[in-house]
Amino acid sequence: MANVIIYTTEICPYCVRAKQLLQRKGISYQEVDVSDDDEQRRDLVKRTGRRTVPQIFINEQSIGGCDELYALERAGRLDPMLSA
Numbered sequence: 001m002a003n004v005i006i007y008t009t010e011i012c013p014y015c016v017r018a019k020q021l022l023q024r025k026g027i028s029y030q031e032v033d034v035s036d037d038d039e040q041r042r043d044l045v046k047r048t049g050r051r052t053v054p055q056i057f058i059n060e061q062s063i064g065g066c067d068e069l070y071a072l073e074r075a076g077r078l079d080p081m082l083s084a
Contacts, residue, residue, distance in 0.1 A: 002082045004029035007044045007055040014066035015054040027082055059084060
């Protein structure tokens with residue numbers, strides 16, 4: 001099973017959609033809420049160069065945000081990544 005980390009905030013509808021897709025697939029993930037955590041937000045920017053959420057990592061590989069996650073799903077590329 002893949003190691004999935006998702007950086008989120010409390011009020012982000014895209015974060016909710018990304019988590020819903022992962023949950024529907026039965027994928028466990030580590031959620032890092034950066035809402036009120038400046039240190040975690042700096043870590044996010046350092047890792048991705050972006051401040052936006054969600055930012056999703058699968059096996060330490062940044063795949064981007066919600067749109068990219070759903071694009072991988074539509075292309076049939078998400079399941080192989082998650083099963084690696």
